[in-house]
Amino acid sequence: MTNFDLEKIVDTSDEWITLRTGIKERRIAEEDIATSDLAYKAAVIALKEGGLSSDQIDYIIVATATPDMFFPSTACIVQDKLGAKNAGAFDLSAGCSGFIYSLVVGSQMIATGMYEHILVIGAETLSKFMDWTDRNTCVIFGDGAGAVLLGTVEEGKGLISSCMGSDGSGGDMLKLPAGGAKMPATTETLNKRLHYIKMEGREVFKYAVRYMSEAVENALEKCNLTSEDIDILIPHQANLRIIQSIGKRLKLKDDQIYINVDKYGNTSSASIIIALSELVDNGRLKENDIIAMTAFGAGYTWASAVLKW
Numbered sequence: 001m002t003n004f005d006l007e008k009i010v011d012t013s014d015e016w017i018t019l020r021t022g023i024k025e026r027r028i029a030e031e032d033i034a035t036s037d038l039a040y041k042a043a044v045i046a047l048k049e050g051g052l053s054s055d056q057i058d059y060i061i062v063a064t065a066t067p068d069m070f071f072p073s074t075a076c077i078v079q080d081k082l083g084a085k086n087a088g089a090f091d092l093s094a095g096c097s098g099f100i101y102s103l104v105v106g107s108q109m110i111a112t113g114m115y116e117h118i119l120v121i122g123a124e125t126l127s128k129f130m131d132w133t134d135r136n137t138c139v140i141f142g143d144g145a146g147a148v149l150l151g152t153v154e155e156g157k158g159l160i161s162s163c164m165g166s167d168g169s170g171g172d173m174l175k176l177p178a179g180g181a182k183m184p185a186t187t188e189t190l191n192k193r194l195h196y197i198k199m200e201g202r203e204v205f206k207y208a209v210r211y212m213s214e215a216v217e218n219a220l221e222k223c224n225l226t227s228e229d230i231d232i233l234i235p236h237q238a239n240l241r242i243i244q245s246i247g248k249r250l251k252l253k254d255d256q257i258y259i260n261v262d263k264y265g266n267t268s269s270a271s272i273i274i275a276l277s278e279l280v281d282n283g284r285l286k287e288n289d290i291i292a293m294t295a296f297g298a299g300y301t302w303a304s305a306v307l308k309w
């Protein structure tokens with residue numbers, strides 16, 4: 001869906017969206033496609049590229065803010081589709097930071113020596129929860145998924161540092177108010193359009209820049225690196241202006257930052273793994289490259305990770 005398509009739906013323009021967000025187009029899942037369908041497709045590709053069969057997976061973690069249902073978890077739906085008969089499965093909900101949270105959890109499960117292969121998926125169909133009459137939100141988000149297979153790597157490689165945080169006092173700034181235990185679905189909640197994503201964009205913006213930058217600094221410090229050591233930073237793709245501000249705060253050069261928000265919009269938990277997957281497909285990652293990732297989202301939550309490729 002392009003910005004021009006959106007011009008026909010709400011009072012917006014390609015010029016405004018491009019200038020304020022850097023987004024030109026986003027992917028929207030078809031009506032009968034749910035988050036688990038995108039997650040499953042990504043998982044199949046990851047398994048094929050990793051040369052593993054589904055019964056070799058020990059755990060499936062799906063990072064998502066837009067699960068198929070409250071329960072069963074989307075991870076269990078994916079487990080069944082894959083026929084991953086030896087795998088435990090659960091969803092991880094940490095807003096747009098979900099993928100990094102899941103990566104850290106999965107990596108630690110392997111680091112303990114208790115598990116061998118963990119499938120971490122970031123998948124969202126945000127379009128299903130979008131108020132297509134609200135120009136503050138519907139121009140920003142998009143659908144997508146990506147998957148990574150975690151396994152043992154040689155000492156000093158893989159995840160070498162991370163930082164995670166949360167501040168629940170920011171919860172009202174980005175939320176899906178109704179449909180949960182606090183506000184179960186009623187005719188009134190439906191009429192008030194409370195089953196859609198609500199966001200105070202300007203507030204979220206401020207905190208996103210601050211916490212995504214600080215999270216990278218913290219994680220770098222923990223592993224005795226500086227921003228100069230970063231070969232590629234993969235920031236959560238929420239808004240080009242947020243990414244540029246982070247780049248400035250961390251004193252990064254343009255070629256140290258990966259940007260694809262123009263093509264996909266904000267895909268929440270899927271954004272970082274989609275970017276990582278593109279970097280791999282484009283042959284841009286070399287052995288021993290230092291990759292930094294950072295994200296901020298609903299909760300508030302934030303997270304960063306430093307990887308040696």
Ligand code: UT7
Binds near residue numbers: 017201298
């Ligand atoms: O994924 C993690 C969480 N999410 C984020 O990190 C998103 C963070 N926030 C943002 O990216 C930005 O705040 C937005 C893109 C959501 C909004 O950009 P902004 O520069 O903060 O705009 P604003 O909300 O301050 O609105 C500025 C003006 C307003 O008009 P007035 O009051 O100045 O006349 C809005 O009504 O722009 C108007 N506006 C629009 N105009 C055309 C808001 N949305 C649109 C739109 N098209 N789609």
